[in-house]
Structure formats: structure tokens, C-alpha cells
Amino acid sequence: MRKIAVIAAAVASGLCLSANAATYAYVSSPGDGLISQYRLDQDNGALTLVEQIQAGDQVNPMAITPDGKVLFAALRVKPFQVLGYRIDSKTGHLTPFTQAPLAESMAYLSTDRKGRYLLAASYGADLVSVQKIAKDYQPSANVLRYKTGLHAHSIRTEPSNRFAYAGNLGTDKVLQYRLDAQTGELSPIGSGYVSVPDKTGPRHLAFSPNGKFLYVVGEMSGTVTAFSIDHTTGALTQIADANGIPARLKLAHGEVRDARNNDLKDDPTPRIWAADLRISQDGKLLLMSERTSSSVSAFAVDPSTGGLEFLDNYPVQEQQPRNIAFSPDGRWLLVTGEKSAKVGTYAVSKDGALTRVGEAASGKGALWIEILQTPDA
Template sequence: MTDHNHKNKGSPVNTPLLLATAVICGLSAHANAATFAYISSPGDGLISQYSLNEDNGALNLVSQVAAGDQVNPMALSPDGKTLYAALRVKPFQVQAFNIDPTTGRLSAKAKAPLAESMAYLATDRTGRYLLAASYGADTLSVQPVDKAEPILTYKTGLHAHSLRTDPSNRFAYAGNLGTDQVLQYRFDADTGALSPIGSGYVSVPANTGPRHLAFSADGKFLYVVGEMSGTVIAFAIDHNSGALTRIGVANGIPERLNLAPGQVRDARNNDLKDDPTPRIWAADLRLSPDGKLLFMSERTSSSVSAFAVNTGTGELCFLDNYPVEEKQPRNIAFSPNGKWLLVTGEKSQQVGTYAVNAGGGLNRVGEAASGKGALWIEVLSTSAH
């Protein structure tokens, strides 16, 4: 039974991230449009900044900053001025960085405690709250970034793996991998509090392992990737209540991959070492900017699966699965113009850029050196003024 009651965790956050009071210069009148990618690498504690040429897909390493041991999930503020990065060693903390509006370079801004070791980080749609999910502690958390207030924590079933608010910022959803549930909440944008919608969850088929989430831009549909099933489940979101209704499922694992479904991977064997079973190990899920394509990464086969999205009905159709050169691809991310897909590999020395064709096909066009164990990707586009 999932416990949806919350409690205040520990002492108040003594070091607020002070997003609201940060003084940051705006873009200069002569600034050129630019696209930057930020990639965390827990193996060396770095965040690498890349420039992405949206005309040809060229990727270049610009700079690297030391973020801290086991830097892992990250989140961009909606205004593009702050990058948050969670450190997964005690004392669990989030590091906030200012983003230079012209160069995209990062500078350390503030640190604050986190409730637990967090596998997932996001902000709400206003940027006032930092949302997090702890896989190991079965916990969700919400904390303000500009006030010294207690962190709100919510116990979940086994292995919470994501938490995001919908485009309207009225509802929040979480992938609960170990319970085969997608948790559904109302989100109070004034206090950050979560309250369950109905029973507080919708169930998915056994051994799916709900992991990451993606929303349609209009807020009508939610997509959830199954880590152990390699499927993507589509839900309709009730406009008034936020309640989820399952409308379809698409399998992203073709038979030719010879992967076993529904078998959890022990966290102690997170790198496939000596694993006798080639099992499905899906990871990330990203929707294209135009909403017509959905991509899923699969680590065991080092591949990416593409789905077509019916933007009217929300239904999915599997297109194909494409091998990528990045070994054990954890995160993927679209460029803002939708022409390129960035891919990191936990066991790769490079980050790759792939051209995306209209049918979802991928063609590798660029690469750049990665940090050790490259993992989380956040992409930022700055506009000319």
C-alpha cells in the first residue's frame, strides 16, 4: 500500500537557493542565439558544458566545472538562469549554478540540503520549487528555492524514480518503479504541497517498472517508460481533476534484440558486469518539440527506440529501434529545433549527436568528449534580443 502522507523532514533548509533574489544580467542587445547542453558525469564529479550548432548538429565541449562527488540528476530553472545538480553522497545536497546568459558558462551560486539521495530532479513550472525522487529511500520531496523552509517529503512504495508537474502546474506525477504504479497528485503552487488524486495512483502491468515521464505540450497526455518492460504507456490527463486514464501502450523492444522482459536489475550490478541475462533496461523518455516523435533509451542493447505520436488522440505507434555508439545510454535530449538528439553513454568516452529524420530515423553526425560516466542532459537555448 502506498503511503501518501507527508512529513517535514529534518530541520529547515538553512541555505536557501535564493533563485528569486538572484541578481542576473539579462541578455545583451548584441547577444546571438545559442544552444548549450549541460551533462553531468558522476564518475569525475563534473558538469560539462557543450555548444550545439543547430544548423549542422556539431557538438563542442566548452567548459567543465567541478560540481561534487557523484553529481547525478540535474534540472534547469524555467527562466534558464539557474542549473540545479544533485549530489548522491552524504551529506545529500543540491548545488545551484548561475548560467551566464551570453556564454552559458556556469558559476557556483549556493548549496542546500536534500532530503535523501536523489535519482531525479526537476522544478515546478514556475521555478519556485525543486522536486526530487529518491529511488533508494522510496521518497518524493518538494522544497522552495528562495525561502528557508522545511523540505516536504512523501513516502512512496518501493523505488520512486521521477516527479514532475504537468504544463498547467496544477498536478504532479511520479513513476514508482517497484510498485508498478504511477502516482498522481494535486500540486499546490503556493505551498509546494502534494495531495493525492483519488486513490493516489494508477496501476500498470506487473513488472513494467515505471521510470521517467514526458508530457504533451498541451497537457492532455502523459507518457511513462517502463524500465523493465521497454514499453511506453500513454495516459490521458483529466483537465479538471488531473486523474489519469490509460489510453494505450507501445512496445519499444523488437524481438531481434533478444532481451528478457520484466526482470529487475540489481542496483549493485548497474554496469551489466557478469550479468547472465540480457534483460530490458530502458532509461530515458523524451518528446520532440513538435510533439510528433517520442524517443526511449535502452541500456543493455545500447539503442534508442522511436515512436510516432498522434497529437490529437495521444496514441503511440512504434517506428523502429536504432543502435547508438554510446554504450549504455542513460539520457537523451532533443535540440530545441527538434533536428538533433543528444545521447550520453555511461560507458562511453563521447557524447553523440544524431540527426532526426521525419520518420524517427537516427544518423550520427557529431560527437564530443564526455566526462566519466556521462549521464544527465539538460539543454538550454538562448535567443537573440
């Protein structure tokens, strides 16, 4: 079933840029079960809807394989499963071809850097999982499960693909693992975690392009914490942090949210509710979304030391922005709002300032974003 009306945005996928290439954005909207494909004009930031497909109720996190050939999307209703779509190398068109079980309802999905394993984090079930991806891109029904503390919110491998890290929001820990390249098994590094201050709420992750540093956004604190990554062991060491919530926003400290109180309906206090974190391709600019104020904060990054400096906070028109994403060349930022009827395109200056340049219709509750660059037809 195809409709017309949704979104677009992006997750830099690391595919090579070329002068003759098409850039496609894929956005899931769990409220109407759609995955929407848009074409992004790299010259002016305009978005054009290409098509929409009916994926299923509560389609949410997605991941594109490193070779750009397959998009995986997770459904957050029983039976929990991941859907696989082949991506046409010329048009970006999605064709469903497989499905596989997931361990639980997953809030986060990624692949390792070689596309051999599918990784996921379950916020409600307090676990992360790994399952092998076969050569035909079929995820294995054999799922490795690893219990975490309360509310696991993300898992990714760093650029060398030897180590994996997870944001564990409810315990104020960042989990650290070795990834076995042959089996996909995870084993703890040292104690298995590093701690951050109480009520930080580690959520999403971003790695410096050189693989030396990890950045973690605090959902409840609105801060970004920087860690150095030991090249030999993978152990994390905190080296910096920066607050991304200026006083003018008048936000109180955040609280842990779950299915029982996600909107904090009985609490009228405007509270910090940070969400996504993205780093520019040159590793010099970090952007963080904040849902309560519908804004994006910018941080300068020192690529040599990993140091952070808060630059400013910019309002966006998309209400309750969940995911944000750079275009592959870093000139544009795409923003989805969970309570917005539009997705916005913003020009990004070197200091992180945002200027809205375009919009497109949004799906219901649109949030997850993946972006892909393919050869132009």
C-alpha cells in the first residue's frame, strides 16, 4: 500500500560522495506505520517525496547496511520483528524481502561496521541484543541477549568495529563491550561500564570520525559527555562535558520517562528532554535535539583533543524534534518532529547556526531517520 505524505531526514551513512550522486532520506512514522522515501537536493536542501510504503504498526528504529544495499526496520508491537528491504542502487526504491524475530520491542537499531551483525537496544526490556546477518542479508533467528540496567537506549560499534557501546539511561551508565568478529558475542570491558552523574540519562551516541572519541547525550541533563577510547582495550575515559541548555530556555532538570509517564502529564514543569546527537563529517560540529523547547543545540568539537564547547541553541519549527541528521556533505540538517505535520530542512553554518530553507509533509509521529547516497540514475 502506498500513500502520499510524510517526511525525510538523515543519518550520515559514510558512503562516498561524488559529483554525480542522488541522496535519499528514509523516515519511519510509527503512528501510521509508514516508511517514506524522499530525495534531497544537495544544491538547495529541497526535499521531494518519492514514495511511501506501509511497513507495519509502530515501525520505529531503522538501520542501513554499510554497503547501502539493505534497510532494516523494527516493529515495536508483538510479534517483535525486523523487516528487511532491498534498496535499488539507482532509484533508492525499497523492496521488502525478508523478516526475522527480535528479542523484544526495540528502541534502537544499528549494524556493526562490516554489516555482519544487527544490534538492538530495548528500553522496556532492559537489554541489548546481537544477531548475525547472513550473506543474503537474512538476520538470524538466533538472538544473543545481554541484560543491562534499567532502560537501555542505544548500541553502536566504533569505527574500528572491535568495540561496542550502549547508552543505559536508567542507570546513568555507558556500557562498554568487546565485539567478537567471528561470533558476534559481546564481552564486558573492565567493569563493563563507566558512570556519569545521577539523572544524566545517557541516550544516543556519536563517534568522532577518527575513532578516538565517543560523545553521549544526556536525555535528562541536556549535556554532552565526551570520552576517549583506549585504542587497545576499548575502555572509556571521560575527558569533557558541556551543557547544551541555556538558561533562557527555562527548563528544569529532566526525569526518567517510560510507558507509564512518557509525557509527564501530571507534571506541568517544563523539563529537559534531549534526544538525538549527530556529528559532522569533519568531526568539528556536534548537534543535539531537545524536545520540550523544540530546539537544537550546537557544540564545537576539537578533533585532536575531543574537547567540547557549547556554541548556541536554535529553535526549530518541528514540534518535539526526535531525530536530526546531517546531509552527507554536512550543508543541511533534516529535522523530524513527533508532533509536527512537517519535516524541515535547515542550512547549517560552520558555527552551527540553523536557517530554515524548506519543508515537506510529515507522517504521523515521524521520528527515525536514515540517509543514503547512491549513484545518480
